[in-house]
Amino acid sequence: MTHETKPTPDDSAAVQLSARQWLCALGLSLGFAWLLPEAWTAFESLAPVPHYRVPYELSNDYWLYERWLDQLPPDAIPVVGDSVVWGEYTAHDGTLSRFLGDATGKPFANAGINGLYPLALWGLVEHHGGALANRRVLLHCNLLWMSDPEADMQLAKEQVFNHPALVPQFTPRIPCYRVDTDTRLGRALERRLEPLSWVRHLQQTYFGQKPAPEWTLADDGKFPPTYPNTYRLPVGVPLSAELPSAKRGLASERHKAWSANQSGQVNMEWVTPESSLQWQAFRRLAKRLQGRGSDLLVVVGPLNEHMMNDATREKYLGFRITVAAWLSAEGIRVVVPEALPSDEFADASHPLTQGYERLAKRLAAAPVFQSWLGQ
Amino acid sequence: MLFHTWTFFIFFIVTIVGFWALRPTRFWLHWILLASAVFYGWWHPYYLLLVFYSTALDYFIVDWMERGPRLAKPGWRLSASVVVLVGAVVVGLMAPGGWGGLAAAVGFFAVVLAVGHWLRSRRAWLWISIINNLSVLVFFKYAGFAIENLNTLLARLGAGQLPSAESLMPPGWEYVLPVGISFYTFQSMSYTIDFYRGIIAREPSFVRFAAFVTFFPQLVAGPIERAKNLLPQFAKIPRVTLADVSDGASLFLVGLFKKVALANYLGPYVDRVYGDVATQGGAALALATFAFGWQIYFDFSGYTDMARGAARCMGFRLMLNFRNPYLAVSLADFWSRWHISLSTWFRDYVYIPLGGSRVGSIKLWRNLLITFVVSGLWHGAAWTFLIWGMLHGLGLIANRGLEQVAWWRDRCPRLAKRLAVFAFVCFAWVFFRAESLGQAVEILQRIFTTGWADPQMPLLLLLLVVSVWVYQFVYESPLRGWLEKPVVKVGLAVAMILWMLLFAPAGGEPFIYFQF
Numbered sequence: 091m092t093h094e095t096k097p098t099p100d101d102s103a104a105v106q107l108s109a110r111q112w113l114c115a116l117g118l119s120l121g122f123a124w125l126l127p128e129a130w131t132a133f134e135s136l137a138p139v140p141h142y143r144v145p146y147e148l149s150n151d152y153w154l155y156e157r158w159l160d161q162l163p164p165d166a167i168p169v170v171g172d173s174v175v176w177g178e179y180t181a182h183d184g185t186l187s188r189f190l191g192d193a194t195g196k197p198f199a200n201a202g203i204n205g206l207y208p209l210a211l212w213g214l215v216e217h218h219g220g221a222l223a224n225r226r227v228l229l230h231c232n233l234l235w236m237s238d239p240e241a242d243m244q245l246a247k248e249q250v251f252n253h254p255a256l257v258p259q260f261t262p263r264i265p266c267y268r269v270d271t272d273t274r275l276g277r278a279l280e281r282r283l284e285p286l287s288w289v290r291h292l293q294q295t296y297f298g299q300k301p302a303p304e305w306t307l308a309d310d311g312k313f314p315p316t317y318p319n320t321y322r323l324p325v326g327v328p329l330s331a332e333l334p335s336a337k338r339g340l341a342s343e344r345h346k347a348w349s350a351n352q353s354g355q356v357n358m359e360w361v362t363p364e365s366s367l368q369w370q371a372f373r374r375l376a377k378r379l380q381g382r383g384s385d386l387l388v389v390v391g392p393l394n395e396h397m398m399n400d401a402t403r404e405k406y407l408g409f410r411i412t413v414a415a416w417l418s419a420e421g422i423r424v425v426v427p428e429a430l431p432s433d434e435f436a437d438a439s440h441p442l443t444q445g446y447e448r449l450a451k452r453l454a455a456a457p458v459f460q461s462w463l464g465q
Numbered sequence: 466m467l468f469h470t471w472t473f474f475i476f477f478i479v480t481i482v483g484f485w486a487l488r489p490t491r492f493w494l495h496w497i498l499l500a501s502a503v504f505y506g507w508w509h510p511y512y513l514l515l516v517f518y519s520t521a522l523d524y525f526i527v528d529w530m531e532r533g534p535r536l537a538k539p540g541w542r543l544s545a546s547v548v549v550l551v552g553a554v555v556v557g558l559m560a561p562g563g564w565g566g567l568a569a570a571v572g573f574f575a576v577v578l579a580v581g582h583w584l585r586s587r588r589a590w591l592w593i594s595i596i597n598n599l600s601v602l603v604f605f606k607y608a609g610f611a612i613e614n615l616n617t618l619l620a621r622l623g624a625g626q627l628p629s630a631e632s633l634m635p636p637g638w639e640y641v642l643p644v645g646i647s648f649y650t651f652q653s654m655s656y657t658i659d660f661y662r663g664i665i666a667r668e669p670s671f672v673r674f675a676a677f678v679t680f681f682p683q684l685v686a687g688p689i690e691r692a693k694n695l696l697p698q699f700a701k702i703p704r705v706t707l708a709d710v711s712d713g714a715s716l717f718l719v720g721l722f723k724k725v726a727l728a729n730y731l732g733p734y735v736d737r738v739y740g741d742v743a744t745q746g747g748a749a750l751a752l753a754t755f756a757f758g759w760q761i762y763f764d765f766s767g768y769t770d771m772a773r774g775a776a777r778c779m780g781f782r783l784m785l786n787f788r789n790p791y792l793a794v795s796l797a798d799f800w801s802r803w804h805i806s807l808s809t810w811f812r813d814y815v816y817i818p819l820g821g822s823r824v825g826s827i828k829l830w831r832n833l834l835i836t837f838v839v840s841g842l843w844h845g846a847a848w849t850f851l852i853w854g855m856l857h858g859l860g861l862i863a864n865r866g867l868e869q870v871a872w873w874r875d876r877c878p879r880l881a882k883r884l885a886v887f888a889f890v891c892f893a894w895v896f897f898r899a900e901s902l903g904q905a906v907e908i909l910q911r912i913f914t915t916g917w918a919d920p921q922m923p924l925l926l927l928l929l930v931v932s933v934w935v936y937q938f939v940y941e942s943p944l945r946g947w948l949e950k951p952v953v954k955v956g957l958a959v960a961m962i963l964w965m966l967l968f969a970p971a972g973g974e975p976f977i978y979f980q981f
Contacts, residue, residue: 115958275471306923
């Protein structure tokens with residue numbers, strides 16, 4: 091325990107900056123942090139294919155979503171919503187926005203994201219939907235999220251769900267969202283600071299949805315594991331078009347009517363409009379869009395009434411009336427289309443390709459819709 | 466609450482603002498104490514009970530010590546006291562309904578205080594402080610290990626079994642190691658011992674003493690401060706200069722980078738290899754050991770850099786704890802650079818009281834071995850830590866012998882010495898990191914006996930570690946002035962900030978040394 095070498099100065103860290111040097115370092119860091127995302131758009135091209143939607147693999151890439159909205163032509167009409175708008179069972183050219191375009195001759199754009207729900211949709215629009223301001227927006231309202239307390243996120247039991255970064259982190263409180271304060275703070279900051287969203291984009295696109303160091307250590311999921319990225323440079327996921335998927339589109343095995351998989355009707359508990367977290371979030375969302383000057387039209391449903399028993403259908407219709415009444419009272423145009431034929435639904439809420447086509451035609455024929463389009 | 470989390474960031478801003486607002490008043494010290502309680506209680510409010518117990522005990526013991534004669538021969542009263550003490554513990558343990566452990570602890574505490582007042586000498590109070598502090602430490606840290614080993618022995622002898630440590634906790638209370646207990650216990654003990662030795666005066670203010678023991682930047686993982694360094698800083702309103710704030714922020718940035726960018730990157734690689742020793746090749750195990758050496762350095766020195774940085778921003782100076790240890794040219798040099806606050810603690814309170822270096826060779830070796838075995842056990846109750854400490858003790862003895870050889874002392878290149886010390890330290894880390902002695906032996910066997918297999922260590926990781934090592938080499942070379950150029954320092958700071966922004970993983974991995 092003898093000291094053999096001369097002690098170096100007080101600090102083990104040689105990187106000891108004066109106040110002026112700190113100012114320089116912070117200025118440079120902030121400059122880089124804010125300029126890099128802008129510069130990146132020149133380096134990384136986004137040339138969306140016709141009927142583009144944000145690829146499934148990049149569903150959590152909100153920076154890409156924002157970029158996609160930003161480059162929409164001024165006359166394009168974004169269709170905002172969850173997987174019903176995005177097209178869970180269909181190819182990118184078999185969605186509602188595509189058929190609305192065909193039916194009206196107007197440029198509708200698919201601004202849906204897979205895995206969303208009203209609580210997350212609010213966060214998406216609030217923090218990444220600036221480009222929706224002062225333009226026509228078609229907003230889809232999927233009432234399935236209010237069909238039981240679990241979907242409405244009312245249960246106290248912890249639940250793992252999609253897009254946790256988009257839901258309200260502190261208020262209003264979501265009982266099933268149980269993460270520590272630090273995670274909430276991190277998520278709240280990430281959606282407010284563009285450089286952090288851009289970092290998330292890099293992770294989503296180039297590093298298998300992980301931070302880069304974690305990606306270099308990731309295994310291939312097999313046993314015994316191998317580590318394919320140890321000596322590899324990152325390869326990006328295509329942004330401008332989807333990778334071919336066997337899970338979606340007319341040729342997919344999943345693309346079939348709900349009755350082919352299950353028979354019989356189901357009972358849904360339904361929450362009340364007063365207690366529904368998702369409905370409250372949807373109301374905030376509609377008011378926010380309205381407040382930003384969006385010329386808003388809301389399409390409510392339709393849900394697959396064919397798979398509901400009588401009691402469930404009665405509650406659903408009651409909820410639907412409440413929703414339509416509230417929207418009308420707020421001066422928001424609303425269309426409530428009737429249910430599609432049974433064989434055009436893939437499940438309780440998602441139409442198949444032909445269902446989207448029929449829905450688009452019905453909407454295009456609705457007087458409210460036509461007046462909204464100015465036809 | 467971890468330093469590298471948003472929660473701490475907000476806590477620290479609130480603390481700093483309150484501290485600045487209260488500086489003109491006499492309540493700034495109360496504010497620090499309150500902030501420290503919030504910081505520590507964030508983990509588990511029950512931890513506060515223990516730290517308050519340690520603090521109050523040493524505060525009052527030193528008060529009583531000051532009033533007693535320096536040395537009074539206890540004679541028969543000592544034997545009687547021990548009998549009563551053991552009796553109180555045994556009777557307490559017999560309490561029904563799972564309250565035996567608590568009853569024994571209360572009995573022990575009451576009797577020990579009564580004994581102190583009965584014996585009324587400074588030495589008696591010193592021992593009571595040491596016994597009390599170590600009892601708490603031993604119960605939470607070593608009881609499980611000791612009982613497990615004793616039960617193995619008793620089983621071989623065909624005797625009955627001792628109750629588990631968990632069963633001694635009151636009903637509904639969990640048996641968990643309180644974070645940082647080894648650090649604040651040693652810090653508090655050093656106050657009592659230094660007072661007994663006449664090195665420091667008694668601290669009259671309980672608030673000031675409590676703020677010294679619980680000062681949040683260094684409460685849970687050091688540096689283990691000495692009363693003579695930190696207490697006087699609490700005696701007057703700290704003067705905070707712009708240089709303090711910029712130096713503090715610099716230290717915090719470097720510490721944060723070490724933890725978030727380096728330690729947290731190395732950790733998963735080490736865990737992967739050490740978690741599946743049987744299928745790993747020698748190269749992977751050797752590289753993982755090398756990686757662990759750097760992981761624990763980045764993790765622990767990163768923590769202390771952040772602790773020192775946070776304290777400096779408030780005008781307090783905590784002691785240096787790490788000084789580029791992997792550039793050491795001998796093991797003695799290594800220990801003057803690694804966890805300096807602990808190694809000097811053991812030097813002052815164990816090694817020197819044993820006789821230190823001013824004794825014959827055999828006694829010197831004994832002193833070194835005892836000190837390092839105790840130091841190993843300080844890290845935890847496991848044979849692996851004991852062997853790790855013993856290896857360092859033996860290494861120091863061998864190193865002293867080597868220093869007598871002219872070639873080694875005068876002609877061997879410094880680089881070779883540095884690499885040799887690093888290799889030895891890594892060899893000892895195998896025991897520190899392994900789950901068991903058997904695993905440590907298996908790792909060493911495999912390193913030297915299995916053939917080449919791709920270690921699959923990411924090149925980026927290797928590049929980062931080697932860059933830091935090269936940086937440290939340059940820092941301790943004549944080229945150091947180049948590193949101190951403003952443009953280089955600003956460039957490095959920007960690089961660290963951007964790296965953390967771009968590549969740091971989310972989430973706060975805990976610090977390795979919290980488990981000690």
